Amino acid sequence: MIGISPVSVSHYLVVGAVLFVTGAVCMATKRNALGVLMGVELVINGANLNFIAFGSKYLRVESLGLDGQLIALFVIVLAAAEAAVALAIALNFYNNHATIDVDQASELKG
Amino acid sequence: MAEFFQQIWDSFFQTSSESPGAIAYLVAAVIHCVLIIHVVAVGALIFIWMERKISGRIQDRLGPTRVGGAFGWLQTLADGIKLIAKEDITPKDADAMLFKAAPYVGFAASYCAYIALPFSDGWVAQHMNTAVFFILAVLGIEVFSPILAGYASGSKWSLFGAMREAAQVVSYEVPLGMCVVVPCMICGTLNLVTIGNMQAGSFTNWLAFNDPFTFIVACVYFTCATASVNRAPFDLAEAESELVAGFHTEYSGLRWSFFFMAEYGSMFLVSGLAAILFFGGWHGPIPIAEPIAGVLSLVVEPLLNFGRYVVGFVVGDLGQVTEGVVATQIANLMGCLNFLVKGTIGVTVMMWVRWTLPRLRIDQVMTTCLKYCVPIAAFGFLGALVWQVNDLPTSNDMPVIGKNRFEVRESWVYQAEKELRTTSGDQKSSPDDQQPPFDPHQATGSTELVPQGAFVMKGGAR
Amino acid sequence: MMLLAAFDFDWHAFFFMFFALLTCGFALAVLFTSNIVRMAFYLILSLGASAGLFFLAGAEFVGAMQLMIYVGGTLVLLIFGVMLTAQSRFVTMKTSSGEWVMALVLGGALLFLLLTAAFRVGDWRTGHPNPANVGLAESKTTTQIGMGFTGVRVDKLDAPEGSTLVSGMSGYLLPFVIVSVHLLVVLVGAAYMARTKRRASSAGVGA
Numbered sequence: 001m002i003g004i005s006p007v008s009v010s011h012y013l014v015v016g017a018v019l020f021v022t023g024a025v026c027m028a029t030k031r032n033a034l035g036v037l038m039g040v041e042l043v044i045n046g047a048n049l050n051f052i053a054f055g056s057k058y059l060r061v062e063s064l065g066l067d068g069q070l071i072a073l074f075v076i077v078l079a080a081a082e083a084a085v086a087l088a089i090a091l092n093f094y095n096n097h098a099t100i101d102v103d104q105a106s107e108l109k110g
Numbered sequence: 111m112a113e114f115f116q117q118i119w120d121s122f123f124q125t126s127s128e129s130p131g132a133i134a135y136l137v138a139a140v141i142h143c144v145l146i147i148h149v150v151a152v153g154a155l156i157f158i159w160m161e162r163k164i165s166g167r168i169q170d171r172l173g174p175t176r177v178g179g180a181f182g183w184l185q186t187l188a189d190g191i192k193l194i195a196k197e198d199i200t201p202k203d204a205d206a207m208l209f210k211a212a213p214y215v216g217f218a219a220s221y222c223a224y225i226a227l228p229f230s231d232g233w234v235a236q237h238m239n240t241a242v243f244f245i246l247a248v249l250g251i252e253v254f255s256p257i258l259a260g261y262a263s264g265s266k267w268s269l270f271g272a273m274r275e276a277a278q279v280v281s282y283e284v285p286l287g288m289c290v291v292v293p294c295m296i297c298g299t300l301n302l303v304t305i306g307n308m309q310a311g312s313f314t315n316w317l318a319f320n321d322p323f324t325f326i327v328a329c330v331y332f333t334c335a336t337a338s339v340n341r342a343p344f345d346l347a348e349a350e351s352e353l354v355a356g357f358h359t360e361y362s363g364l365r366w367s368f369f370f371m372a373e374y375g376s377m378f379l380v381s382g383l384a385a386i387l388f389f390g391g392w393h394g395p396i397p398i399a400e401p402i403a404g405v406l407s408l409v410v411e412p413l414l415n416f417g418r419y420v421v422g423f424v425v426g427d428l429g430q431v432t433e434g435v436v437a438t439q440i441a442n443l444m445g446c447l448n449f450l451v452k453g454t455i456g457v458t459v460m461m462w463v464r465w466t467l468p469r470l471r472i473d474q475v476m477t478t479c480l481k482y483c484v485p486i487a488a489f490g491f492l493g494a495l496v497w498q499v500n501d502l503p504t505s506n507d508m509p510v511i512g513k514n515r516f517e518v519r520e521s522w523v524y525q526a527e528k529e530l531r532t533t534s535g536d537q538k539s540s541p542d543d544q545q546p547p548f549d550p551h552q553a554t555g556s557t558e559l560v561p562q563g564a565f566v567m568k569g570g571a572r
Numbered sequence: 573m574m575l576l577a578a579f580d581f582d583w584h585a586f587f588f589m590f591f592a593l594l595t596c597g598f599a600l601a602v603l604f605t606s607n608i609v610r611m612a613f614y615l616i617l618s619l620g621a622s623a624g625l626f627f628l629a630g631a632e633f634v635g636a637m638q639l640m641i642y643v644g645g646t647l648v649l650l651i652f653g654v655m656l657t658a659q660s661r662f663v664t665m666k667t668s669s670g671e672w673v674m675a676l677v678l679g680g681a682l683l684f685l686l687l688t689a690a691f692r693v694g695d696w697r698t699g700h701p702n703p704a705n706v707g708l709a710e711s712k713t714t715t716q717i718g719m720g721f722t723g724v725r726v727d728k729l730d731a732p733e734g735s736t737l738v739s740g741m742s743g744y745l746l747p748f749v750i751v752s753v754h755l756l757v758v759l760v761g762a763a764y765m766a767r768t769k770r771r772a773s774s775a776g777v778g779a
Binding site: 009010013017020038041052055057061062074079 | 582584585588592595596599600602603608611612615618619622625626628629630631633634637638641642645646647649650652653654656657666667671672674675676678679680682683686687689690691695696697698699700713716717720721725744747751754755758759761762763765766
Binding site for chain 3: 207211238244254258269276
C-alpha cells in the first residue's frame with residue numbers, strides 16, 4: 001500500500017520529524033505566548049513518537065522494548081508539569097503587561 | 111467477528127485461510143460501527159422519551175400522550191423530524207468553523223468511548239487490555255465540545271457556560287479516576303471483560319458489595335459520573351435560569367440535537383461502566399442465565415443445524431454448529447439484556463435525581479468535588495486497599511452459587527497463555543517467540559523479586 | 573473472484589497513513605493559523621491522531637495516557653489560558669514576513685536533516701517481517717509497565733546472565749517517585765505563581 005508496507009521505524013521517524021520541525025517553527029514565529037507553548041507541545045509529541053516507535057514490537061524485530069514506552073510516559077507527565085508552569089508564567093506576564101504578546105517583554109533589552 | 115466472516119467467506123468461495131482477510135475485517139468493522147451508533151442514537155431516542163415521561167410523573171402530570179398512542183412513544187421521533195427541518199443558524203459574531211465543528215467533537219468522543227465498552231462476555235467492538243483507562247480518557251475529551259461551542263458562539267452566555275463546564279468536568283475527573291481504580295485494583299486488571307466476568311455468580315459477588323469501602327466508592331462514582339456528564343444537579347453549564355441555555359444558547363436544529371445525543375450517549379456510557387465495575391456487568395443477581403441458555407439451546411441448536419444443512423445444498427457443505435456455541439451465545443444474549451437493563455436503571459436514577467434535587471451553585475459544585483468527593487474517594491480507596499492486602503473476608507468468600515473471583519482470573523490467564531502458545535506455534539523462526547508466555551504471578555514468584563508485603567494478588571497463580 | 577479472494581490489504585499501513593496524515597496535517601494547520609483558539613483546536617486533533625499512532629505501535633497504555641493527560645488535561649489548561657488572556661474576541665497577532673521566511677528556511681533545513689537521518693539505518697527501514705504474528709505477550713504491555721514502575725522488570729527476566737539487560741532490572745521506581753514529587757512541587761508552584769494580584773481591569777473573565 002503506497003510503498004509503506006510493512007510500516008517501519010523510519011515511517012514513524014518521518015512523522016516525528018515533521019511534528020518536531022513544525023513545533024520548532026511554531027515556537028519561532030508565534031508572537032502569542034500560548035502559541036509558543038503549543039509549539040513546545042508539538043516538539044515534545046514528536047520526540048515521544050520516536051520513543052514509541054523504537055520501543056514497538058510491531059515495527060522492528062530487535063526493538064528497544066518496554067523502556068521506550070516507560071520513557072514516553074515520563075515525558076507525557078513532565079510535559080503536563082511544564083505546561084502548568086508555562087501557563088502560570090503566561091498568566092503572570094499578562095497580569096504585568098496587560099498583553100500576551102511576547103515581543104512586548106523587552107525591559108531587559110539594553 | 112472477523113474470523114466468523116472469514117469462515118463464511120471460505121465456505122462460500124471454497125477457499126481456506128488461516129487468518130481473516132481484509133474484507134472480513136472490513137465487514138466486521140462496519141457491523142460494529144453500525145451496532146454502536148444504534149446504541150447511541152436509538153438510546154437517545156428512548157431516553158429522551160423516558161426523561162419526559164419520568165419528569166411528567168414526578169411532577170404529577172402525564173408527559174407526552176399524543177404521538178404514537180397513549181404513551182407518546184413517537185414523540186422523540188417527531189421532535190427529531192422537526193429538528194432536521196429547522197434552519198441551521200450561525201450567528202454573525204461566531205467563529206464559523208469552530209462553531210460548526212463543536213457538536214461533532216462531543217458526539218465523536220461519546221461514540222468513540224463505546225468502542226471499549228463490553229455489552230456481554232466478549233461482546234465488545236474492540237477487546238482492549240486497557241479498556242477502563244481508554245473510556246475515562248475519551249470521556250475527558252468530550253469537555254472540548256462545550257468549551258469550543260461556548261467560545262466560538264460569540265455570546266457571553268455561551269462563554270460563561272463553557273468556563274463553568276470546563277472547571278467542573280476537569281475537577282470531577284479526579285475523584286472519578288480514584289473511584290474507577292478501586293475495582294481495577296481488586297480485580298487486578300484494566301480489562302472490562304475480565305472485570306465483568308470476575309463478578310459472575312450471585313449478587314454477593316458484585317464488587318459494590320465486596321466490602322464496605324467499595325460500596326462507598328460506588329456511591330461516589332455515581333455522583334461524580336453524574337457531574338462529569340453534566341446532568342442536574344450539576345448542569346451549571348446550561349443553567350437556563352442564569353445563562354439562557356449555557357454553551358448551546360446559539361445552536362439550533364441538527365447541531366443542537368448532536369449535543370443531546372452526546373449527552374444521553376455518555377449518560378448510558380457512565381451507567382454501563384458503573385454496572386460493569388460495581389454491579390456485576392452482564393451477570394444477573396441470581397445465576398440462572400446459563401441453565402436457561404442450556405435448555406434453550408436444546409431447541410435452537412437442531413434448528414440451526416437444519417438451517418445450515420438446507421443452505422449447504424446451495425453454497426456447499428457448511429457442517430454442524432460447534433457443540434456448546436449456541437448455549438454460550440444465548441447466555442451472552444441474556445447477559446446483554448441484563449447489562450442494558452442495568453445501564454437503563456442507572457440512567458433512570460440520573461433522571462430521578464435531576465427532577466428531584468435543586469441545581470447547585472458553582473461554588474457548591476466545586477466544594478462538593480474538592481471537599482467531599484475527593485477525600486471520600488481517597489478514603490474508600492485506602493480502605494479497599496487495606497482490606498485487600500490484609501486478606502479480610504469479602505462477600506465473594508460466601509458459600510453461594512458461582513465461581514470464586516480468582517478462579518475466573520486464573521482461567522483468563524490460562525486462556526491468554528493458551529492463545530500465546532497457538533500463535534507462537536505458527537512461526538518458530540521468529541526470534542521474538544523465544545520468551546516463555548508472560549504471566550506476572552509465575553514470573554515474579556519464581557525469582558522472588560516481589561518485595562514482601564508488596565501488593566500481590568491473593569490466591570494468584572503461584 | 574480469485575482476484576477478490578487474493579486481494580490482501582494491509583490495514584496496519586492504511587491506518588498508519590491515515591493517522592500520520594492527520595497528525596502532520598493538523599500540526600501544519602497549527603503552524604499556519606493565526607487565530608489562537610483555532611490553533612488549540614488543531615493541536616487537539618493533531619495530538620489525538622498521534623495517540624492513534626501510539627495505539628498502532630502497540631502502546632495501548634501510552635496512547636490512553638496521551639489522550640487523558642495531554643489532550644484531556646494539558647490542552648484544557650491551554651484553552652483556559654487562552655480564555656483568560658484574550659484581550660478582544662478572536663484576536664490575531666501577525667508575524668512579519670521576514671521572520672516567516674527565516675523560520676521556514678531554517679525549519680526546512682532541519683527537516684531535511686532529520687529525514688536523511690531517519691532513513692540512514694537499514695534496520696529502521698526494513699520493518700517487522702510479519703507484524704500480525706507478534707505474540708500475545710509482547711502486545712499486552714500494561715502489566716509490564718505497571719510492574720516496571722514498582723521496580724520490577726518482568727520483561728527482562730529471561731535476559732542472559734551478565735548481559736547489559738540485567739543491570740536494568742531495577743526498574744523505574746526511583747524515577748517514578750521523583751516524577752511524582754516533581755509534579756506535586758510544580759503544581760503547587762504554578763498555583764502560587766498564578767495567584768498573584770491582578771491589576772485593575774486586566775481580567776477578561778474571572779477565574
